[in-house]
Amino acid sequence: MIDGHTKLFGLLAHPAAHSLSPLIHNTSFKVTGINGVYLAFDVTSDGLPDSLAAMRAMNIGGFNLSMPLKTDVIPLLDEITPRAERLQAVNTVINRDGRLVGDSTDGQGWVDSLKQDDITIDEKVVTVLGSGGAGRAIISAAVDAGAQKVYVFKRTNDIFESRKEQLESWSDVVEVLPYEDESMIAQAFDESQIVANSTNVGMAGDQSTPVSKAVISHLTPQHIVTDAIYFPLETPFIRAAKQQGSHTYNGIGMLVNQAAGSFLEWTGQRMPVQPVIEAVHTAVQQRQQS
Structure with missing residues (x-):
């Protein structure tokens, strides 16, 4: 149940509505009992600085990003991990008490x-x-x-x-x-x-x-x-x-496991990967049939 202690996480992407990330993370919160919610935000490169400022100001726990935001976000962050540095791409931002750290969990x-x-x-x-x-x-x-x-x-x-x-x-x-x-x-x-x-x-x-x-x-x-x-x-x-x-x-295994990397960094807990994979498989199956 969403209450005053619920932690917000999300996806910054354009377009964002089609993403399976909310299903992945909200299923994970439900199974683990973590008081969190994950939303998709339609954000372009122009809106990225304001989004990062809001993340700091509102103490939002973390974000995922899609291209081209994965590269656009780098100059706006306080720190990036060595693997994100190598790739020059960030798919995960962690808010550590107002210090924004970028990582890449895709690989x-x-x-x-x-x-x-x-x-x-x-x-x-x-x-x-x-x-x-x-x-x-x-x-x-x-x-x-x-x-x-x-x-x-x-x-x-x-x-x-x-x-x-x-x-x-x-x-x-x-x-x-x-x-x-x-x-x-x-x-x-x-x-x-x-x-x-x-x-x-x-x-x-x-x-x-x-x-x-x-x-x-x-x-x-x-x-x-x-x-x-x-x-x-x-x-x-x-x-x-x-x-x-x-x-x-x-690609479902890679999709869910890269999300599991974000989930671990945000919450300190392991994602319940198997039930999430099943939920994503069902959702993709339904999309194929529609």
């Missing part, structure tokens, strides 16, 4: 979603398709989790060289290669135990896969295949990987 969410099934990244070879926000978070977390090698495939455009330099500077285990070289992707799949799609190929009504059927044929029952997409629940890539016998994971 750790991917690691933790696999850890739920006792899958570790340590000493594994990982292939990541794409190097956008989700991709960089996964790459960073894979390095921190002890990956033996991380192959990254990125489109060769005008930022290819600068992105390659950035990612490879994080660790000598990271190698950035051209997405257009299918033989190289196939070779990376052969060497990898884990393959992560971080592109938006296969989202919503898109029936494409991020790589060709010939490359997908290199997946085996020994592979772990993840997709950052959770709408639809089963992307064409996940469906194709299943047909190869691979162990597959959609």
